Amino acid sequence: MREEEVKRNADYMSQHLKQFGWEYVTVDIQWYEPTADSSTYHNFAPLVMDDYSRLLPDPKRFPSAANGQGFKPLADYVHQLGLKFGIHIMRGIPRQAVHQSTAIRGTTKTARDIALNNICPWNSDMYGVNVALPEGQGYYNSLMDLYASWGVDFIKCDDIANSVIYQGTHKAEVTALRRAIDQTGRNMVLSLSPGPAPVKNGAFFQRTANMWRITDDFWDDWALLRNMFDRAAEWSAMSQPGTWPDCDMLPLGHIGIRSVDGPGGDRQTRFTPAEQRTMMTLWCLMQSPLIMGGELPDLDDWTTCLLTNADLLAMDDQITAKAETYRDDHVIVWQATSPVHQYVAVFNVADEPVTLTPNQRVRFGIPQQGTAIWQGQPAMSAVTQPLQPHDVWLIKA
Structure with missing residues (x-):
């Protein structure tokens, strides 16, 4: 990512999406790596680093x-647009700091003194931090102090929610991050990656973070979207104001710029319109944080309508209870309530069309009076309801 790209997307968000509730602009991974040129990381590349x-x-x-x-000028630019500014970071302390025994601000210890040899399996930039040492906590404090001085509002910390080589969450460093943010006095959202975060740690995440990934990187692939129904069913009861299970970004519109992973390359989303409706419906029923993963200035009318649909955004913001209520090999049903509405969504997860019968409508709890949000018509306007593969029928009453 480059500065002009951040500004271009921030300008667009401010002009076209801010009024619908979109407000965070986040600089993604490796903003400190001078040779970064794609989603492939350069192992042991020299990084830009201060004296601490x-x-x-x-x-x-x-x-x-x-x-x-630092990022203060860019954060100021984003703030002047009425938006908030975020950054992606990796858990730990730079390997090059450890190898060079550089200083830790406010202590007599060096990076080598506080490092732990627990590493990220897919990125070589960092070692872990021994936060049992006061100086280890002090390092995270100094890091969050720096980010607060820049005006950072959102921190996505990677290689922390779930480790495939250490079998679980790096709980000590999550707790250290929480303490470090709190001691700054600045309100900064803490987002944890990667997923799938262990469900057994749900209460821990609620105490320490604002959002946490429940899946590995999510791309425009039906198999990944189909799998998200399993994760959403597990996590739906854990979301509450201020702490949210995160289904990951919405790979909509123009995506994959300089990307070489996922389904591959610079492209328009490979999700069909039906799959895009299904994704938006599930994310909003689940009350996942909504993170647009595409190039905003390239949005077409269809994608803009998805991102600004008032009914969907109200669901994501106002639902107070939700759950999967039925599942078979062809359809999955979710129900949700808000202070003013009841919602029922019937998802066709099969590869062929299905037709909902009157008996199924009763069994699935579809209200007699309601509106089919995506079709824009009364829910009971037909005796039977056809549903195309990977599509959704969403009712608001």
Whole structure:
């Protein structure tokens, strides 16, 4: 990612999406790596770092960060648009800081003194931090102090929610991050990745984080979307105001710029219109944080309508209870309530059309009076209801 791209997307969000509730602009992974040019990481590349073992934006890609200004100028730009600014970080302390024994601000210890040899299996930038040492907590404190001074509002910390090589959540460092954010006095959202976060740690995540990934990276692939129904059913009861299970980004519109993973490359989403309706419905019923993963200035009318649908956004914001209530090999049914509405969604997860009968409508709890949101017509306007493969019938009453 580059500074001009961040500004271009922030400008678009401010002008076209802010009024619908979209407000965070987040700089994704490896903003500190001068040679980063795709989603393939360069192992052991030199990183931009200050004297206290803290990574800084690469000034070649982020010119306003020159002379030690960090992300403050860019955050100021985003804030002036009425938006909030976020960054992606990796758990731990830079390997190069450990190898160079660089200082930890406010302590006599060095990076080597506080490092732990627990690493990320897919990115070589960091070692873990021994937060049982006061200086380990002090490192995270100094890091969050720096981000607060830049005006950061959102922190996505990666390689922390679930580790495939250490079998679970790095709980000690999650707790250290929570304490470090709190001691700054600045309100910063804490998002944890990657998933799938262990369901058994749900109460822990509720105490320490604002959102946590319940899946590995999500791309425009029906198999991944189909699998999300399983994860959403497990996690739906755990979401509450201020703490949200995260289904990951919405791969809509123009995606994959400089990407070489996922289904592959710079492209328009491979989800069909039906699958896009299904994804938006499930995310909003689940009350997942909504994170647009595409290039905003390239939005077409269809994608804009998905992102600004008032009924969907009201669901995501106002639902107070939700759950999967029925499942077979062809359909999955969710029900939800808000202070003013009842919702029922019937998803066709099969690869062939299905037709809902009057008996099924009764069994699934579909209200006699209601509106089919995607069709824009009364829910009982037909005796039977056809549903195409991977599509959804969403009723509001």
